[in-house]
Amino acid sequence: MVLQFLSNAIIVSSMYALVAIGLTLIYSVGGVFNLAHGVNVALGAWLSWYLVANLGFNIWVGVAVAIAVPALFSLAIYLGLIRHIQDRPIIVMTVTLLIEIIWEYFIRTTVGTQARTVPQIVPGNVNFAGVHLLSNLVLAFVVSWVIIVAVFLFIDRTKFGKAIVATSMSEKGPALVGIKRGRVYAGTWLIAGLLAGIAGLFFGSYRGADWLVGQTALLIAFPIVVLGGIGSIRGSVLAAYIIGFIEIGVITYYDPRMSGVLPFIILIGILLVRPEGLLGRGQEV
Amino acid sequence: MSTRQSLVDRTRELTRDSIAPRHLVGIVALVVLFAAPFELDTITQLTVISAIYFAIFAMSWDTVSGYTGQFSFGHSFLFAVGGYTAGLLNLGFGVTPVVSILVAILVTMIAGFVFGAPALRLSGPYFAVVTFLLPLVLLQIFILKKDIFGGTLGLSNPQSLVSSSEFAQTVFLNYYLAAIAFVVVLAVLLVVTRSNAGRVFTAIREDEVAVAACGINPTKFKLFAFVLSAAVAGTGGALYVHSPVGQPQPSQLLAVAVSINVLLASLLGGSGTITGAAAGGLFYYLLNEQIRQVGWVIPVLGVDVSQFSLVIFSLLVLALVFFLPSGILPWVMRQGRRALATARGGDVAADGGEPPLVRTYRKYVRELRELRGDDDE
Numbered sequence: 247m248v249l250q251f252l253s254n255a256i257i258v259s260s261m262y263a264l265v266a267i268g269l270t271l272i273y274s275v276g277g278v279f280n281l282a283h284g285v286n287v288a289l290g291a292w293l294s295w296y297l298v299a300n301l302g303f304n305i306w307v308g309v310a311v312a313i314a315v316p317a318l319f320s321l322a323i324y325l326g327l328i329r330h331i332q333d334r335p336i337i338v339m340t341v342t343l344l345i346e347i348i349w350e351y352f353i354r355t356t357v358g359t360q361a362r363t364v365p366q367i368v369p370g371n372v373n374f375a376g377v378h379l380l381s382n383l384v385l386a387f388v389v390s391w392v393i394i395v396a397v398f399l400f401i402d403r404t405k406f407g408k409a410i411v412a413t414s415m416s417e418k419g420p421a422l423v424g425i426k427r428g429r430v431y432a433g434t435w436l437i438a439g440l441l442a443g444i445a446g447l448f449f450g451s452y453r454g455a456d457w458l459v460g461q462t463a464l465l466i467a468f469p470i471v472v473l474g475g476i477g478s479i480r481g482s483v484l485a486a487y488i489i490g491f492i493e494i495g496v497i498t499y500y501d502p503r504m505s506g507v508l509p510f511i512i513l514i515g516i517l518l519v520r521p522e523g524l525l526g527r528g529q530e531v
Numbered sequence: 532m533s534t535r536q537s538l539v540d541r542t543r544e545l546t547r548d549s550i551a552p553r554h555l556v557g558i559v560a561l562v563v564l565f566a567a568p569f570e571l572d573t574i575t576q577l578t579v580i581s582a583i584y585f586a587i588f589a590m591s592w593d594t595v596s597g598y599t600g601q602f603s604f605g606h607s608f609l610f611a612v613g614g615y616t617a618g619l620l621n622l623g624f625g626v627t628p629v630v631s632i633l634v635a636i637l638v639t640m641i642a643g644f645v646f647g648a649p650a651l652r653l654s655g656p657y658f659a660v661v662t663f664l665l666p667l668v669l670l671q672i673f674i675l676k677k678d679i680f681g682g683t684l685g686l687s688n689p690q691s692l693v694s695s696s697e698f699a700q701t702v703f704l705n706y707y708l709a710a711i712a713f714v715v716v717l718a719v720l721l722v723v724t725r726s727n728a729g730r731v732f733t734a735i736r737e738d739e740v741a742v743a744a745c746g747i748n749p750t751k752f753k754l755f756a757f758v759l760s761a762a763v764a765g766t767g768g769a770l771y772v773h774s775p776v777g778q779p780q781p782s783q784l785l786a787v788a789v790s791i792n793v794l795l796a797s798l799l800g801g802s803g804t805i806t807g808a809a810a811g812g813l814f815y816y817l818l819n820e821q822i823r824q825v826g827w828v829i830p831v832l833g834v835d836v837s838q839f840s841l842v843i844f845s846l847l848v849l850a851l852v853f854f855l856p857s858g859i860l861p862w863v864m865r866q867g868r869r870a871l872a873t874a875r876g877g878d879v880a881a882d883g884g885e886p887p888l889v890r891t892y893r894k895y896v897r898e899l900r901e902l903r904g905d906d907d908e
Contacts, residue, residue, distance in 0.1 A: 279656045330853065335656050336602045337852055340794070343604065344845040347791055351842045465667070468660060507671040510664045517661055518649045 249377045251498045257383045259490025260390035261452070264445035265463050266470040266482040267397060268438030274414040274477030275434045278335045282323055282342035283467065284460030285349045286316035286439045290446020291364050291455040292353065298365045305367055313443045320439025324432055332431070346460060353457040364450030386448035393441060394483060401479065406433060414477060466493075469513035552871060553864055557806065561714065568706045573699045576706050578820050581776045583709040586812030587716050587767035588789075589796045590805055594720055595760040596794070597802030598729065599753050600736030601651065604663035606793055608646075609761050611669060611785040613639040613768025615680065618779035621689040628692040628773045635769035636762055643761025644754070651753045654739070666785050673781065685780025692773040705774045712770055713809070716763050720805045723759060732756055733803065788841060795848045801858025810860055815844070 265287055272280045290312045298308035323345065331337050366382035373379075401407035412420040413430045420427065442463075449463055470489050474481030489509055497505045564583075568576050592606045617635035620626040626634070650661045673680035680686070693704040723729060731752045734742045742749045768784060771777035783789070792815070800811020819840050827836040836843075855862050 279660070327849075327853075336600070336659065337856075339604070339656060339659050340602065340798075341849060341852060343791070344795075344849055347787075348842045348845050351839065355838045465664075468664075472660070503671075503675055507668055507675070510668045510671075514661055514664060514668070517653055517657055 247498075249375065251494060253374075253377050253379060254498075255491045255494040256487075257379070257387040258452070258494055259487040260387050260394070261445050261448050262466055262470055262490050263394060263483045263486035264390050264441045265449070265467040266474070266486050267394070267479055268441045269464075269467050270471045270474065270477055270479060270482045271410070271434045272438050273471070274479075275410055276328075276332055276431050278328065278332055278338040280328075280342050280435075280438070281339055281464065282345040282349075283320075283438065283442055284346055284462075284464035286320050286442030286460075287446035287449060287463040288349060288353070288455070288460030289316040289319055290443035291450025291459055292357075292362075292446075294447055294450065295362050295364045295455055299363070305365060308365065309367060309447060312447050313440060316443030316446065317436050317440040320442070321432060321436045324435035328435075329428070329431070346464070349460060350457050357457070359457055361454035361456035364447070364455050366451050367447070382448070382451055386452070389444065389448070393444065397437075397441075397479065406430075410434060466509060469509040469516070472513055473516050552867065560810070564710055564713075565707075568703055573702050576702050577776055578817070580702070580706055580709045580774060582813050582816035582820075583713045584767050584771040584774070584777065585793070585796070585816040586809050587713060587763060587770075588793045589800070589808040589812030589815075590716055590720055591760045591763035591767060592793045593797045593802055593805055593808035594724070594763060595753075595756045597797055597804065597808065598724060598732035598736065599756045600803075601654075601753060601757075602659045602662075602794075603790075604659050604794070605666040605787075605790050606662070606760075606764065607785050607787075607789040608662070608665040608669055609639055609643060609764035610768040610771075610789065611666065611779075611781070612642045613765035614772040614777070614779045614784045615673075615686070615768075616765075617769035618686045618689045618772045619679070621773070622686060628690055631689075632692065632766075632769040632773060636765040639761045639765025639768065640758050643758045643764075647754055647757035647761070651750060651757060663790075666787070666790060670781055670785055673785070681779075683781055685778055685782070688775075688778045689772050691775060692770065702775060705776075709770070709774065712766065716766065717805065717809055720759075720763065724805055728752065728755065736803065792841070792844075795844050797858075798848050799844075799851060799859055801860035801862070804858070804860060807858050807860035811858070819844075 265283070268286070269280060269283050272278065272283075293315055294305075294308040294312040297303045297311055298305050323342075327341055327345075328338055331341065366380070368381045368385050370381045371378055372381050372384050401410060409420065409425045409430050410433065412423075412425060413427055417427075420430075445463070446459075450459060453459065453462070466489065470485045471482055473488060474483070474485030489512070492508060492512070493505050496502075496508055567579065571579065588606070588610055591609065592603060596602045596606075613635045616638045617628075617631045620631035620634060621628060646661075646665060650658055653661065670683075674682050691701065691705065693708055694701045695704060724732065731742065731747055731749075734747075735749045735752060739749045742752075771784075772779045777783055793812075796811045796815035797808040798811075799815060800809070801807030822836060822840045822843070825836070851858070
């Protein structure tokens with residue numbers, strides 16, 4: 247029971263981290279909250295369902311599309327809409343929220359409110375020290391951590407990664423050394439969409455895809471991002487584990503119905519007590 | 532050269548100076564609102580009652596979000612606190628509607644204070660996040676305590692505040708109740724927002740630091756706006772559940788769609804104007820109903836257009852944000868002023884459509900310059 251709980255929590259938290267990293271990346275660089283981030287997750291889940299379970303494509307075709315489309319969608323949202331309004335964070339929130347709403351209603355009217363099963367990339371179970379785990383979830387864990395490490399390396403080691411850090415720190419500095427801000431913003435939106443699409447693939451097969459799957463993912467990612475300190479990727483990963491453990495713990499040991507409330511109550515508490523989060527830079531909020 | 536002719540001219544001049552055309556439009560609209568039930572059938576009256584309460588909700592949103600710029604993404608939290616308090620008091624404890632409504636307003640104001648005070652310390656996106664989550668938490672509590680709050684289905688219909696033995700007459704009375712509430716709320720909010728407090732609200736929206744630098748405490752004014760907004764939300768919510776059209780149900784008072792609809796209606800009408808929210812709310816709700824009734828089918832998807840109304844309005848507001856960010860009503864007024872100035876044959880928009888304060892300021896600057904010019908000589 248305890249082992250089962252621990253392994254579940256560790257796996258689910260790593261998926262949450264993927265969603266949260268994208269959100270925090272966009273915020274740290276652009277200073278805006280992307281409420282349409284849930285759409286990327288939902289796209290990942292729904293596309294793999296549609297292509298594989300509905301149209302009968304090979305699973306890897308589904309995977310490829312479910313990763314590529316959210317990334318491109320996120321980039322398109324940035325280039326088409328957000329680029330023009332990013333100096334007004336509240337308007338950005340309103341616009342992205344409307345995109346989320348449009349998406350939700352689109353799914354609700356075309357597919358319905360019933361949840362669909364997103365196909366697993368690797369079927370079957372794994373037995374590990376007496377713990378039953380779905381192979382797909384183990385894959386989710388491995389993939390998530392590969393990506394998390396890759397993101398860290400990308401940020402720390404590559405030129406573009408350093409440009410991202412620089413842009414998140416100052417507005418004028420990067421411009422002085424020739425960093426093109428627009429390109430950095432677009433890059434973060436692309437990466438965020440990519441990570442969310444991958445997370446959606448696994449999140450969809452773990453929870454099932456319904457019309458609110460994007461909102462669900464977003465509402466989990468929010469407390470994580472805020473707890474970790476908005477803009478801190480390390481903090482987001484850490485917070486993903488804290489929130490994931492609390493959530494799975496409540497579901498396993500207390501009352502599954504509480505799972506929807508607790509993260510929000512934690513979030514509201516954090517915002518009121520320590521708005522800069524665990525590892526945040528303590529900026530003026 | 533007849534005296535009669537000059538008298539007509541004189542009258543025209545007087546009315547033109549004392550009543551601006553936009554006020555005339557507003558008064559005509561209110562007269563139409565009050566005369567309408569004599570022309571409308573009962574079903575339509577019911578629709579308009581709902582529209583009026585929706586407009587009250589929109590005004591409530593505009594008071595805090597449109598004016599101080601603290602965007603609330605979950606104003607339905609306040610509507611639900613008002614509506615559910617009134618409903619529970621009436622259904623559970625048999626409290627008469629008048630008392631339950633008054634208590635509900637008070638409770639909503641307290642809720643506004645308790646949640647507003649800490650939340651308003653957070654600025655911009657953080658405030659929006661907290662307000663976005665509040666109704667979701669409340670809904671989860673309603674679901675958890677299903678025996679008290681009725682879960683996702685809500686409560687049954689509480690007693691009507693005004694009723695008669697005949698249904699048509701009940702609706703008629705409720706129409707006037709709603710219309711009077713609408714006018715009272717509109718008047719109170721107009722008075723407050725056109726006072727100095729309203730100017731501080733707008734200043735906070737534009738630059739909070741500058742307001743603080745003037746020695747005015749922005750948090751105090753934001754909280755005032757929020758509690759005032761809560762009072763209006765509570766009034767609307769409580770009256771709504773005590774009318775034949777509304778029940779204390781999440782889908783009517785608490786759902787995300789409710790908050791979004793209110794936000795969209797206010798943005799469409801023109802946020803930060805109160806009148807824009809009032810007109811936008813009425814227009815939005817009635818248009819929504821109209822869309823539902825025509826029953827067009829979207830060709831490719833094969834679904835009824837009414838299911839897509841929120842999407843349609845969302846797209847509309849998306850377009851608005853980019854092409855007409857101040858909203859429809861302020862735009863209409865600007866166009867009207869320009870047309871009026873042209874019609875009067877004067878210098879086109881001599882005052883440039885500026886508010887009196889700015890005009891006065893410019894006058895002083897001009898006079899000051901002349902004075903200084905004299906000194907130089």
